[in-house]
């Protein structure tokens with residue numbers, strides 16, 4: 001973090017291209033992030049902002065610690081990691097949902113045994129079942145969570161569903177929505193005070209573009 005330029009942590013991968021599209025629509029030159037090579041920090045040439053490319057959970061870590069003033073991250077990661085920053089805007093892209101899914105034909109609620117739930121998002125899964133007052137065993141899986149019910153490691157999964165293709169192609173079916181997900185703009189609480197003018201300018205540009213998209 002420095003006083004002349006804002007630093008924004010940007011989730012690499014699926015949210016990256018849409019974020020750059022948004023920046024460009026806001027009048028920022030996104031070309032360094034369009035062609036990043038292996039470089040992880042990129043200065044926007046025509047706006048006082050440096051973009052840091054990071055994995056989603058790390059975006060939150062950098063913003064919480066104040067080494068980045070702003071971040072773009074999915075609501076999924078925010079729900080999983082908790083929140084000690086400002087969540088200022090729903091950016092409208094990266095839309096998907098958390099769903100509870102089971103093997104086609106399986107009767108998830110029709111048994112009294114403790115269900116095993118596999119998820120890359122154990123806190124989201126735990127909170128969902130706590131709200132229902134259901135005692136479940138949560139198994140943390142790092143990716144391709146759909147494997148867990150197929151391999152009989154779990155009775156169900158809580159995972160991100162976008163088109164539903166991954167569930168379908170693996171013989172699974174969603175039985176309940178858990179939460180809606182989209183990309184969010186987040187701001188470190190101290191930065192919001194220290195760099196209020198600069199951050200407000202960035203947020204206003206974002207809002208103006210999002211308004212046009214409605």
Ligand SMILES: Nc1ncnc2c1ncn2[C@@H]1O[C@H](COP(=O)(O)OP(=O)(O)OP(=O)(O)O)[C@@H](O)[C@H]1O
Pocket residue numbers: 011012013014015055056073074075076077094095096143160161162163181182183
């Ligand atoms: N179909 C989808 N699957 C996963 N994430 C999605 C999807 N659609 C939108 N997203 C959003 O994109 C964000 C980044 O996902 P991405 O798959 O690029 O990284 P990741 O989940 O950290 O996986 P990886 O470990 O493969 O990099 C997610 O946190 C979520 O907010």
Ligand SMILES: O=P(O)(O)OC[C@H]1O[C@H](OP(=O)(O)OP(=O)(O)O)[C@H](O)[C@@H]1O
Pocket residue numbers: 142143144145146159160161162163164165166167
């Ligand atoms: O509904 P769909 O459009 O099929 O998208 C959902 C899939 O995409 C994500 O996986 P990702 O590709 O990020 O891999 P991962 O399982 O290793 O996280 C998610 O975990 C689902 O598996």
